[in-house]
Amino acid sequence: MKKTRYSFALSVLMVLCAFAAWASGGLGGTPYSLATLSDGRVVYTTSEEFKSGAMGIVDPSSGAISSAVRSNLGGDAAVFSFSKGGTDRVLLANRLSWGAQTEIQIFNPSDWSNPEWNGTVNGNLKGVAVLSDDLYLAYYGSGKGLGRLEKRPLDSYGTVTLSRDIYKVASEDKGESVLTTDGGRLFLMVQGFESFPSSMDNGALVQVSPTDLTAVASVDVGINPVGMSSRGEAVYVASNGNYSSSAHKAWRIDGSNMARSEIKFAGFQDSGEFVQALFDNGTKIFVVSSVFDVALGVNRNKVYVVDRPSSWTTLTDIALGAPATTLDGWTVGSTLDVKGRLWVCSSNGTEGSVKGIGSDGSVETYPSSYPDSGGSGGGCSVGFAPSAMFLFAPILLLFRGR
Numbered sequence: 001m002k003k004t005r006y007s008f009a010l011s012v013l014m015v016l017c018a019f020a021a022w023a024s025g026g027l028g029g030t031p032y033s034l035a036t037l038s039d040g041r042v043v044y045t046t047s048e049e050f051k052s053g054a055m056g057i058v059d060p061s062s063g064a065i066s067s068a069v070r071s072n073l074g075g076d077a078a079v080f081s082f083s084k085g086g087t088d089r090v091l092l093a094n095r096l097s098w099g100a101q102t103e104i105q106i107f108n109p110s111d112w113s114n115p116e117w118n119g120t121v122n123g124n125l126k127g128v129a130v131l132s133d134d135l136y137l138a139y140y141g142s143g144k145g146l147g148r149l150e151k152r153p154l155d156s157y158g159t160v161t162l163s164r165d166i167y168k169v170a171s172e173d174k175g176e177s178v179l180t181t182d183g184g185r186l187f188l189m190v191q192g193f194e195s196f197p198s199s200m201d202n203g204a205l206v207q208v209s210p211t212d213l214t215a216v217a218s219v220d221v222g223i224n225p226v227g228m229s230s231r232g233e234a235v236y237v238a239s240n241g242n243y244s245s246s247a248h249k250a251w252r253i254d255g256s257n258m259a260r261s262e263i264k265f266a267g268f269q270d271s272g273e274f275v276q277a278l279f280d281n282g283t284k285i286f287v288v289s290s291v292f293d294v295a296l297g298v299n300r301n302k303v304y305v306v307d308r309p310s311s312w313t314t315l316t317d318i319a320l321g322a323p324a325t326t327l328d329g330w331t332v333g334s335t336l337d338v339k340g341r342l343w344v345c346s347s348n349g350t351e352g353s354v355k356g357i358g359s360d361g362s363v364e365t366y367p368s369s370y371p372d373s374g375g376s377g378g379g380c381s382v383g384f385a386p387s388a389m390f391l392f393a394p395i396l397l398l399f400r401g402r
Contacts, residue, residue, distance in 0.1 A: 014152070026367050028054055028067030028367040030352040032343035034333035035081035036107060037088045041341050043079050044333065044354055045068075045092070050075035056091060058354050060367045065366055069112050078333075080128040082135070083195070084154050086121035088206050093125040099126075102139075106157055118155035123148060127177035130154065131186055131210050134161070137179040138188060149188060149213050151180065164213040176229045178208075179235070181255045186210045187235055189221075191230040205237055205253055217258045224385070227277030227288070230255070236278040248274035250287075252312060261312055269302060276301070281340030282352075283308055283358045287320065288334055288344065301327040303344060324361040330354075 021294045032053065034041055035312040042058040053332030054392065056249040076095040081088060086352045087108065092115075094103040101127040123139035133154050151162040161336070173271040177396040178188045191203040192236040204223035206218040222239035233255045241247025263278070277288040286302040302323035309315060327346035341364075342357045354363040 006030070010232075020246050024065060027065060027352065027354065028056055028345040031354055032333065032347065033078040034335065034339040034343055034345050034354060035079045035090065036335055036343055037081060037090075038338055039082075039088075040254070040337060040339065041109075042337070042354060042356070043081065043090055043109075044345060044353075045079050047075045047347075047379050050244045050246065052081055053077045055079060060356060060366075061365060063366070063368070074103075079218055082128060082130045084130070084268065084318050090130055096120070097257075104157075109388060118243065119158050127179070127189075129178045129180050129186065130319045131184065136178050136180075136186060136210075149208065151210075151213060170184075170302075172293075179230050181226060181230050181235065183209075183256060185233075185255050186296065187228070187230075187255065189225050189237060191225060195337075196321065203239060205235060205251075205258075207255070207258060217257050219253060219260045221251050221253075221260075227275075227334075229277065231280040231282065234280065236280060238275045238277050238288075240274045243274060244291075245272045245274045250275045250278055252315070261315055262317045263303075264317060265320050266317040269320075269323055270300070272301070277334050279334070279342055280308060280361060281336055281342075283340070285309075285318075286336075286342040286357065296328075298328055301344075303327070303357050305357065324357050325355055325363045327355065351389055 004215040018183045027044070027046060029048055032045050034042055034044040040060055042060070043055065044058065045053055045055050047053045053075050054068055055073065056065065056067040057069055058065050067085055070092065074096055076098070076262045078093045078095070080089065080091040080093065080301070083089070088347035090107045092105045092107065096103055101120055101122055103120045104117070104125065106117045107115050125137060125142050128135070128304050128355055129136035135157065137150045137152065141152070149164045150160055152160055179189065180186055181205055186208045186276040188206045188208050190201065190206060200222050202222050205221050205265060207216040208214070209216050221237045221315045222241065224242045225237050225239040227238035235253045235255050237251045237253065239249045241249065250265065252261045252263055254261070265287060268289060273289040275287060279286040285306050285308050287306065288301060289304070290299050290301045303325050304320040305324050306320060309318065327344060334342065336342055337356070341355065344357070346352055347356050349380040354366045
């Protein structure tokens with residue numbers, strides 16, 4: 001009888017351990033945004049129908065997933081990373097009241113319990129960039145609301161050194177982002193605003209003075225710019241043409257002189273695909289596209305990996321080839337890591353995955369049990385398989401105790 005009690009207690013403990021091992025392997029929710037750290041880790045946020053969310057970490061070196069680094073977030077939380085004195089910082093933007101306000105927390109990744117700064121600001125934070133000793137934040141307004149660009153010192157996050165309003169005049173209320181290039185230049189992507197020179201219908205890439213946030217130069221980038229990235233002095237902008245394959249545009253802009261070159265791709269796998277983002281890792285160009293899948297009722301995204309052109313004078317009919325991966329849902333987060341891998345998050349209902357795509361087209365998926373495309377993966381980790389074996393041990397012990 002005594003052995004039976006011990007066996008029963010041990011069985012309960014092992015069941016709990018097995019369940020914990022299984023649960024820890026998933027993302028903990030539907031991935032929504034992501035950022036990468038200099039040590040290769042990927043920080044992501046989740047969103048459940050824009051009502052609740054959390055922040056987690058994927059460590060590709062070990063395959064481990066920590067799904068609840070920060071919890072009890074709003075359903076529209078986004079994450080950004082930047083460097084302060086050569087050390088990573090993570091900015092968690094917990095958007096409140098549908099973007100009317102944003103709770104900002106800035107962490108040193110060595111301590112997720114105590115943010116270096118915690119403050120609430122008006123507006124919906126969209127973009128983050130660092131230049132010298134300053135942090136630049138880009139916000140957008142909702143409807144005819146007010147967007148703005150802010151400058152804050154890195155050694156005093158709560159202080160606003162300078163703020164410039166951006167009044168919305170285009171049809172979209174989102175898409176603003178901000179970044180810097182190797183030449184120490186600051187760029188803002190806007191979707192048609194009267195305070196910066198751009199077309200009323202089209203968006204623009206604007207070079208901004210880091211000193212007073214005034215426009216230095218601008219170039220038209222087409223309808224609804226949604227993705228911006230940089231390498232060296234080059235800035236890449238993808239405009240989805242208001243979700244149209246006939247109006248989408250892909251651009252490479254030389255940041256030193258604002259010379260604009262349109263990049264045209266050939267061989268999209270599905271009709272109706274439009275470009276969402278472009279990334280240059282020095283040897284390859286990653287092309288992220290999207291198309292609405294009528295049969296499934298969701299957006300289907302693809303990532304193509306193509307050779308980086310040897311000359312930027314001829315950028316037409318660049319063959320895409322077969323996509324490296326297909327993603328369910330709307331791809332919100334995408335960024336390059338220090339090794340030149342593209343990281344994206346894919347979502348479909350209450351499911352999703354974080355994927356890393358290499359220059360050779362290889363794909364890492366977290367959790368690894370999630371299907372590469374289509375289907376309805378349950379989101380459990382392969383860690384469940386060995387853990388499940390523990391479930392048989394209590395049964396054997398019960399028999400042994402009799």
